[in-house]
Amino acid sequence: MSLKDLELIRQRHISLRSQRSIWMMRVQDEILSSMRDFLRADGFIEMLAPIVGPVTDPGSGGLRQASINYYGLELKLMSSIIFHKQMVIPLTPKVFALSPNVRLEPLESIRTRRHLVEFKQMDVEQANASYEDVMKLMERMLQYVIKRVKSNRKKELQALNRELKVPSVPFKRYTYEEAIEILRSMGFKVRHEEIPWEAEEALSIAHEEPFWITNYPIRARAFYYLEHEDRPGFLKDFDLMYPEGYGEAASGGEREHRYEIAVERMRRMGEDPLRYGWYLEMLKVGIPPSAGFGIGIERLTRYVCGIRDIWEATPFPKVAGLISP
Amino acid sequence: MSLKDLELIRQRHISLRSQRSIWMMRVQDEILSSMRDFLRADGFIEMLAPIVGPVTDPGSGGLRQASINYYGLELKLMSSIIFHKQMVIPLTPKVFALSPNVRLEPLESIRTRRHLVEFKQMDVEQANASYEDVMKLMERMLQYVIKRVKSNRKKELQALNRELKVPSVPFKRYTYEEAIEILRSMGFKVRHEEIPWEAEEALSIAHEEPFWITNYPIRARAFYYLEHEDRPGFLKDFDLMYPEGYGEAASGGEREHRYEIAVERMRRMGEDPLRYGWYLEMLKVGIPPSAGFGIGIERLTRYVCGIRDIWEATPFPKVAGLISP
Numbered sequence: 089m090s091l092k093d094l095e096l097i098r099q100r101h102i103s104l105r106s107q108r109s110i111w112m113m114r115v116q117d118e119i120l121s122s123m124r125d126f127l128r129a130d131g132f133i134e135m136l137a138p139i140v141g142p143v144t145d146p147g148s149g150g151l152r153q154a155s156i157n158y159y160g161l162e163l164k165l166m167s168s169i170i171f172h173k174q175m176v177i178p179l180t181p182k183v184f185a186l187s188p189n190v191r192l193e194p195l196e197s198i199r200t201r202r203h204l205v206e207f208k209q210m211d212v213e214q215a216n217a218s219y220e221d222v223m224k225l226m227e228r229m230l231q232y233v234i235k236r237v238k239s240n241r242k243k244e245l246q247a248l249n250r251e252l253k254v255p256s257v258p259f260k261r262y263t264y265e266e267a268i269e270i271l272r273s274m275g276f277k278v279r280h281e282e283i284p285w286e287a288e289e290a291l292s293i294a295h296e297e298p299f300w301i302t303n304y305p306i307r308a309r310a311f312y313y314l315e316h317e318d319r320p321g322f323l324k325d326f327d328l329m330y331p332e333g334y335g336e337a338a339s340g341g342e343r344e345h346r347y348e349i350a351v352e353r354m355r356r357m358g359e360d361p362l363r364y365g366w367y368l369e370m371l372k373v374g375i376p377p378s379a380g381f382g383i384g385i386e387r388l389t390r391y392v393c394g395i396r397d398i399w400e401a402t403p404f405p406k407v408a409g410l411i412s413p
Numbered sequence: 414m415s416l417k418d419l420e421l422i423r424q425r426h427i428s429l430r431s432q433r434s435i436w437m438m439r440v441q442d443e444i445l446s447s448m449r450d451f452l453r454a455d456g457f458i459e460m461l462a463p464i465v466g467p468v469t470d471p472g473s474g475g476l477r478q479a480s481i482n483y484y485g486l487e488l489k490l491m492s493s494i495i496f497h498k499q500m501v502i503p504l505t506p507k508v509f510a511l512s513p514n515v516r517l518e519p520l521e522s523i524r525t526r527r528h529l530v531e532f533k534q535m536d537v538e539q540a541n542a543s544y545e546d547v548m549k550l551m552e553r554m555l556q557y558v559i560k561r562v563k564s565n566r567k568k569e570l571q572a573l574n575r576e577l578k579v580p581s582v583p584f585k586r587y588t589y590e591e592a593i594e595i596l597r598s599m600g601f602k603v604r605h606e607e608i609p610w611e612a613e614e615a616l617s618i619a620h621e622e623p624f625w626i627t628n629y630p631i632r633a634r635a636f637y638y639l640e641h642e643d644r645p646g647f648l649k650d651f652d653l654m655y656p657e658g659y660g661e662a663a664s665g666g667e668r669e670h671r672y673e674i675a676v677e678r679m680r681r682m683g684e685d686p687l688r689y690g691w692y693l694e695m696l697k698v699g700i701p702p703s704a705g706f707g708i709g710i711e712r713l714t715r716y717v718c719g720i721r722d723i724w725e726a727t728p729f730p731k732v733a734g735l736i737s738p
Contacts, residue, residue: 101500101695110504117458124446133442136710138729139464139490139513139531140479142736154465156479156490158530159517159734165464165481165490175426175738176728179435188464188513192484205483206464366738370426385461403501404463409484411467413500413691 089198089397089407097399097412104403111244112401115237116389120186122236123210126229127184132212135176137169137187143367145170146359148282148310152192165190168382170312171367173213174343177378181215187382193408200285202335202398204386205406212340213380219314219324219341222379223300226328226338227257230298237392250394253297260299264308264322267291267301281308288335295331302326311353314342314377328383334391340381347371414523414722419735422724426738429728436569437726440562441714445511447561448535451554452509460501462494462512462536468692470495471684473607473635477517490515493707495637496692498538499668502703506540512707518733525610527660527723529711530731537665538705544639544649544666547704548625551653551663552582555623562717575719578622585624589633589647592616592626606633613660620656627651636678639667639702653708659716665706672696 096103124134140156145168154165166172169187176183190206197203214222234254238245245252262270264283271278274294276287283291283301303322306315313323325341344350350371351361361368390401399405404413421428449459465481470493479490491497494512501508515531522528539547559579563570570577587595589608596603599619601612608616608626628647631640638648650666669675675696676686686693715726724730729738 099691101691102698104500105503113460113501113505114458116461117453120459121449121453124449128442128446133439134445135438135728136441136533137513138738139515140731141729141738143738154481154483156481156515158479158736159520161736163736172729172738175429176438178430180438186511188462190464190481195484208461366424366426373427402461404461404466404497406465411483411486411488413463413466413468413497 089201093397093399094407094410097405097407097410100403100405101413107247108400109403111247112389112393112395113403114244115241115248115393116385116401118237118241119233119385119388119392122233123229124184126232127212130182130225132182132184133180135183135185137185137211138166138172139188140165141172143171143364144168145312146310147191148308154190154192167191168209169211170343170380170382173211173380174345174375174378175370177213177215178375181376182213184210184212186385187211195409197408200335201396202387202390203408204398204402205408207402208385209382210385211380211382213378215376215378217379219302219326219379222340222381223326224258226340226381226383227255227259231255231257233388234392245393248393248395250392252392252394255297259297259328260295262299262301263303264301264305265303281305285335288329289333292329292331292335293333295329297331298337299329299331300326301329307357311350311357311359312344314344324379326381328381330387330391334387337387337391338381338383340379342377342379345371345375345377414526414732418722418724419732422730422732422735422737425728425730432572433725434728436572437714437718437720438728439569440566440573440718441710441726443562443566444558444710444713444717447558448554449509451557452537455507455550457507457509457537458505460508460510462510463491463497464513465490466497468496468689469493470637471635472516473633479515479517492516493534494536495668495705495707498536498705499670499700499703500695502538502540503700506701507538509535509537511710512536520734522733525660526721527712527715528733529723529727530733532727533710534707535710536705536707538703540701540703542704544627544651544704547665547706548651549583551665551706551708552580552584556580556582558713559717570718573718573720575717577717577719580622584622584653585620587624587626588628589626589630590628606630610660613654614658617654617656617660618658620654622656623662624654624656625651626654632682636675636682636684637669639669649704651706653706655712655716657716659712662712662716663706663708665704667702667704670696670700670702
């Protein structure tokens with residue numbers, strides 16, 4: 089990101105006043121509306137997402153959470169609402185929420201052009217579903233959203249000079265191992281862990297339609313994804329990737345819901361089970377198995393609008409280290 | 414609130430599993446969906462609400478904001494998004510957002526049964542509208558929402574034993590001065606400032622339909638409401654009140670948008686203009702006049718469902734001083 093960009097973000101209360109912003113906001117409105125229409129028509133109900141709490145997603149690889157002083161104690165801002173979705177599916181087996189998330193990303197995340205410190209996800213969870221079920225759901229949802237935007241926001245896409253194809257389903261699927269092979273053949277040095285930003289972007293550039301990377305190795309992810317019973321050491325999970333260099337779109341998978349195994353997984357990941365109070369108590373009482381995902385609204389807006397820098401895909405961007413409205 | 418209630422909130426990850434919660438959540442889903450449908454049909458577009466920022470609504474009367482350490486500096490959690498709505502209306506004259514709000518209410522707020530520390534509002538703003546315009550908008554919106562809930566969530570309302578009338582419009586209106594007169598005749602000692610919780614509840618109990626209190630005195634409210642040109646010392650603002658003891662529903666009004674007068678108002682309220690960086694810079698550049706409101710989703714759910722305690726009107730309640738999921 090250039091210094092000029094940083095200044096535009098800092099001055100967002102002025103720089104927002106552009107035709108591009110209006111087009112972006114009108115597309116974003118249609119994305120939100122069409123996504124909810126799709127989910128409700130499929131039997132999902134919307135819940136209010138939590139904002140703060142004593143327990144949230146630890147993520148993987150040194151994610152820094154933000155916290156507030158709550159009457160002398162510490163509450164965290166949600167980094168994702170996975171555990172809360174699991175709390176609700178015993179009551180209502182199909183649930184979604186527009187969730188507010190804050191993650192204090194490292195300063196170097198600015199150069200990826202796709203990291204924001206605060207962002208919104210459409211968070212979806214379904215009881216007794218497999219990870220392949222919710223992958224199919226997301227494919228149909230994205231098709232529906234892009235069709236609606238193309239039809240109801242035609243002028244805005246034209247003004248943004250964005251030619252967007254409705255993706256064909258099913259999206260191409262790579263296992264994590266296959267993706268690593270491809271990346272190695274492209275000259276990337278990748279080890280058995282989270283795929284680095286640059287490698288992910290290269291893979292994305294090589295595609296013209298959204299695609300999946302499935303079955304990440306267990307140590308590349310947080311403790312709450314379910315291990316694949318037929319492929320020990322690998323998970324029943326996925327990332328959705330946008331094409332054309334837009335990179336990661338969404339993450340999801342089946343959840344580990346068995347108390348003993350969750351505690352064991354935490355220990356192996358260096359997480360202290362004592363810090364997961366209500367979440368582990370809930371697993372002890374028992375919850376149904378489920379699968380779900382969170383899809384970032386700003387990243388989807390960026391892809392749909394053909395915007396290169398994520399900060400332009402939200403009215404109030406926050407990027408690492410910079411104070412802005 | 415009883416000790417038993419506090420325990421149920423603390424154990425929400427278990428106590429949520431009740432038929433009442435399912436009914437509440439299904440009603441809440443319909444409230445959210447019908448409200449957005451109404452607003453979009455009226456030409457409003459949805460924006461993503463901010464979560465944290467350097468400037469937020471100071472409220473009136475010692476509201477305590479929560480804040481995070483943001484790369485060594487302080488950002489506040491939004492206590493309301495009024496200033497951000499004003500940022501957007503130069504681009505899109507009708508805007509709404511489901512906004513996440515955190516206010517560290519005093520511990521005694523627990524006994525009002527209608528205060529949560531974190532809550533969601535449907536935040537609405539319209540450029541060049543009068544406060545009476547947006548009052549009419551809210552009346553039509555509430556009518557529409559209650560009609561849709563009664564029609565699409567009939568079974569749930571029956572199960573909750575809730576008989577709910579579609580309110581007739583226009584709602585009854587009292588000026589603040591008229592409301593104070595009535596309260597004095599009821600034996601309340603009220604001075605010229607924010608109406609106390611108990612008095613507000615008594616007034617609410619005396620009504621069977623929602624009603625308005627308009628034109629609060631200037632020192633009862635924060636600096637950003639517009640002073641009435643024909644009634645100096647009073648504002649072009651309103652509170653919406655639910656009947657049957659449910660109390661305050663929403664606040665709103667016309668916004669002070671003139672830089673010099675806003676600074677002058679801040680000074681009179683004891684606010685330091687230097688702490689309002691981007692907001693005052695924005696007023697200096699100039700924004701259109703506007704009016705708007707925020708209506709609390711949990712309080713509306715509480716009223717529609719006929720639930721006495723606000724914490725039952727959200728899956729993840731936070732009340733003052735208590736740690737819960």
